[in-house]
Amino acid sequence: MIIKKILLITLFIFSYLNADTNLTAKEEAFLRNTNINAISTATWAPLNMYNDKKQLSGICIDFWELLKKKANIKSQTIIAKDWNTVLSNIENKSADITFGTSFDSKKLSYANFTTSYISFPIAFATLHDERFIPNSSYLEGKTVAVGENYSSHIIMKKNFPKINFVPVKNTEEALKLLSAEKVDAVIDILPVIAHLISHKGYYNLKISGTSKHEVNMTLMIRKDYKELKSILDKYIIKITAMEKEAIIKEWLTVKFDKRIIDYKYIFQALILIFIIVLFYTFKKMDLKKYNEKIEKLSKIDSLTNLNNRQAIDSKLTKLKGKRFSLVLIDIDHFKEINDIYGHKSGDEILIEFANILKTNLKKNQDIGRWGGEEFLLIYEGQTESQAAIIANDLKYIIENHDFKIRKVTASFGISEANKDSDIKNVLANADNALYKAKERGRNQVIISSNLIS
Missing domain, CATH: 3.40.190.10 (Periplasmic binding protein-like II)
Known part of the structure; x- marks a missing residue:
């Protein structure tokens, strides 16, 4: 029974993705009789840019080339000096289409927009x-x-x-x-x-x-080329998950390899893109368990395996109207660690630091990587003073831990929320307390309410 269901799903996918795109007679005539003048800048890397051979390339260019091939579109591309030149050319019909933009109602007087492709x-x-x-x-x-x-x-x-x-x-x-x-x-x-x-x-x-x-990236088309918009919309929904993944992977991994300053953002972006691609490809199917795994993956920081900011934000939203305390932690002199020992060593310290926090996690406590070298602890049902006791214990553990690479310390900012608190203000108070801890010499715990004169 399970094998039969898998075969049926596979057949459905194959049939859907390989079904003929039904163009109207008017659309087919448009493709036969029209040579498209495309226009793009080469100043928005890695979406549109010059490659080593001084040719136009990039993420948006690759999607356009894919759509051209699928729809058998005849075209050539003009390279504009800036984005405003692109807009004026579309408006005066010197050009017919551009690839990398998003919907803007102010441009509807002279242009139409396709369905988003990424x-x-x-x-x-x-x-x-x-x-x-x-x-x-x-x-x-x-x-x-x-x-x-x-x-x-x-x-x-x-x-x-x-x-x-x-x-x-x-x-x-x-x-x-x-x-x-x-x-x-x-x-x-x-x-x-x-x-x-x-x-x-x-x-x-x-x-x-x-x-x-x-x-949401779309293609912008001159207003009177309605057939071109409807043709492209039909082919955009036929772009497969594999085709999208191939383009994104090419530009966000291979071309950034060895020189990217901070991999964490790229990894997080790829996870988000992967989820979006899966959703649009399989949204009509019963993949509940698989989607649950993807959802879990999307809320985990790829380097430290802690909750990421998305997961922490979700937790904070659920705590609205309740009492809790926040502890914002920042590793001291982390830029210096990266500059002297390299980003690989910096990542090793982040992983070890996260392990210390996880090891000392107690009941009714949540922790996540808030961004960069910052971590956020949530203590449910606890006051600032109670959170400060735990934070001081962590401070002592961290400053006495052998990180191998060098001695590491951290600064802590604490704030408290009650049933009437605005989450944004609670976060801002913790951030201000952390800033004051840094200002006063680092490696210390500051409570937000103590800053109020």
């Missing part, structure tokens, strides 16, 4: 010594450089109008401003920021967090 989270880059950014609201009041009219710019400007945006021509220009300390942060999608930081040598910068908002 999604990426928006990420924040800061100077290396800045603290972790738990969510987008932490950027309010800050100066944030962003590619003008980029999808990330449009999405974040709409949702966070209090951020002081500094529009520039592309993300590389934004990172130059950040590296020169002329802005507080840079935003763009995760693979773009990770690629530029590693490949352009911005070793004083880091990815400090991601937004809950994502950029």
Whole structure:
């Protein structure tokens, strides 16, 4: 019976993915009679960029080439100097389509958008010594450089109008401003920021967090080419999980190999993409147990095997209205460890540090990797003072532990929540206490309420 069910599911997948794409007579005529003028920048690596042979390449380019092959589209591509040039060419019909963008209702007067073919989270880059950014609201009041009219710019400007945006021509220009300390942060999608930081040598910068908002990549088509939109929509849903995985794996692993500064973000992005791909491919099937395993995987940090930020955020949401205390922990001088001993040694210390925290975990306590070298402990039903006793015990264990590579210490910030507390404020209080612990010399425990005069 089980074998029969597997065979039926396999047959269903095969039939679905290999079924003919039913084009209308009008769509078929459009493909026969139309030569498509595509346009793209080469300034949004690794989505669109020049390769070693000065040819246009990247994630979005690969998806376009795949769709062209599937639909038998005749086309050539113009390379524009910047994104605003792309938009003006689509608007005046000098070009017919561009590959790497997201839906924007303001452009519907001159363009249509296809179904999304892949999604990426928006990420924040800061100077290396800045603290972790738990969510987008932490950027309010800050100066944030962003590619003008980029999808990330449009999405974040709409949702966070209090951020002081500094529009520039592309993300590389934004990172130059950040590296020169002329802005507080840079935003763009995760693979773009990770690629530029590693490949352009911005070793004083880091990815400090991601937004809950994502950029859903689509193709933008001139308004009057409705047949082209409907053709591409039909072929986008036929892109298989294997085809998507091959493109993403190529650009987010092989091309980043040996030079990426911080692998954790890429691994987390790949897990998210993998889940999305599986969902859209198998959403009509009964794969409950398999999805449960994937769900569990998505909530585990790939390096330390602790809960990741997504899992911790979920836990905090469930605790709203209850009493608990938070302990935010940051490994002291971690940048120095990476700079002197290398990132491999830094990862070894993170793993050992996480093992210490897990070993000393007690009932009604949860722990996760909050980001980078920061960890968050949740103590249910406990006050700040009770949490401080446990934190001081951990501080003593850590400073006396043999990490082999070098002596390691940590700083602790503690805050308490009650039934009326806003989770965002509780996190901010713990972060402020941690900052004060760092400011006062590190390797100490600070309680948030003690900072109030």
